[in-house]
Amino acid sequence: MRNNTEKQQRLNSFIENIAHISDESYQERVWIKYEGPECEEIDDAVCDFFDDGDPILEKYEDFGITKKQYESLKALRKKLDSFLDEHEIFSQEEPASNLIKLPEWKIIMNSAKAVLKAFNYKKE
Numbered sequence: 001m002r003n004n005t006e007k008q009q010r011l012n013s014f015i016e017n018i019a020h021i022s023d024e025s026y027q028e029r030v031w032i033k034y035e036g037p038e039c040e041e042i043d044d045a046v047c048d049f050f051d052d053g054d055p056i057l058e059k060y061e062d063f064g065i066t067k068k069q070y071e072s073l074k075a076l077r078k079k080l081d082s083f084l085d086e087h088e089i090f091s092q093e094e095p096a097s098n099l100i101k102l103p104e105w106k107i108i109m110n111s112a113k114a115v116l117k118a119f120n121y122k123k124e
Contacts, residue, residue, distance in 0.1 A: 014049075018112050019116060019123060031045075042089055042099060
């Protein structure tokens with residue numbers, strides 16, 4: 001039982017991070033204005049997506065993820081990967097305030113919203 005609880009907690013944390021990626025007001029408040037209580041930057045969210053998500057995607061069925069949910073996660077991962085190839089989010093030269101206004105980021109936010117819909121996510 002403990003193993004399933006840990007998997008559910010990991011999945012919940014991963015989905016919560018995707019909620020941050022989908023939420024423009026959160027990004028403005030936390031990533032740009034640094035108004036807490038959260039303490040996170042865009043590069044943290046993106047790194048966490050890959051660090052937490054890749055192991056989940058590799059064994060998605062073990063986490064109770066449906067094929068539809070998996071496909072939506074895969075699509076988001078692909079868009080984020082392309083975004084990283086094009087933009088230097090890990091450098092001081094490209095501030096979050098510029099990045100979240102890019103059309104490519106809007107596409108990522110919409111893809112993140114599709115993931116949340118696939119998981120029937122409701123913000124607490």
